Amino acid sequence: MCHLRQFICFILLAFALYTSLQAEVQAQENLSLTTRPTSPFSIALETLQNQIQYTFQDVELLRRALTHASYSGENNRALSVLGEKVIEGSVSLQLLSKDIDISPKDLNRVIMDLSSNVVTSCVADGGRLGLQKIIRVSRKTNSSAPAVVCGAFRAMFGAIAIDKSSLDSAGKVFLTIHGKGMEKAMAM
Numbered sequence: 001m002c003h004l005r006q007f008i009c010f011i012l013l014a015f016a017l018y019t020s021l022q023a024e025v026q027a028q029e030n031l032s033l034t035t036r037p038t039s040p041f042s043i044a045l046e047t048l049q050n051q052i053q054y055t056f057q058d059v060e061l062l063r064r065a066l067t068h069a070s071y072s073g074e075n076n077r078a079l080s081v082l083g084e085k086v087i088e089g090s091v092s093l094q095l096l097s098k099d100i101d102i103s104p105k106d107l108n109r110v111i112m113d114l115s116s117n118v119v120t121s122c123v124a125d126g127g128r129l130g131l132q133k134i135i136r137v138s139r140k141t142n143s144s145a146p147a148v149v150c151g152a153f154r155a156m157f158g159a160i161a162i163d164k165s166s167l168d169s170a171g172k173v174f175l176t177i178h179g180k181g182m183e184k185a186m187a188m
């Protein structure tokens, strides 16, 4: 009899311990749900920021950069125009700093390559970052289409320029990403 009571006591205690542990686990899960991004899009944006080694003060700008016009009125079109200027400006600055005598023809050729060259273009850079998997588009839109990938890639630098209020900061992030892409392409 005595043993049986002790046994029941033990079972009850174990059960109580178990439920309190469960509650704690649940509370921790709830906490992580509120502090961490949960949607696949938000998680992808976190990963992207790690990849480009730039953390947005206002991540809403990056959301917009990765939103195509087919998906929402709040899209990346204007950011993409700014981003293109950032890219062209930073590349021109880099080339002219290295060689002040570069011909306008050569400079323009490099700038043209940024849109059309298979290895050095915005499609290649954007594809390496996996933007086609992140960008939000309508169902009918092919997110791998060059114009979509390039638009998002350029818009990222427009977004950084606004986030930092600095064209120069955005240009530096571009040169780092683009340079890494070139290294990879050369190693292939």
Ligand SMILES: *[C@@H]1O[C@H](CO)[C@@H](O)[C@H](O)[C@H]1NC(C)=O
Pocket (backbone or CB within 6 Å): 023, 024, 026, 027, 030
């Ligand atoms: C965790 O969240 C769920 C549902 O959101 C709620 O039912 C539960 O009470 C919460 N648990 C704790 C310990 O806050």
Ligand SMILES: *[C@@H]1O[C@H](CO)[C@@H](O)[C@H](O)[C@H]1NC(C)=O
Pocket (backbone or CB within 6 Å): 142, 143, 144, 145, 146
């Ligand atoms: C989407 O675009 C890519 C790149 O142009 C192409 O390779 C692919 O076949 C297209 N997919 C569809 C479903 O049209």
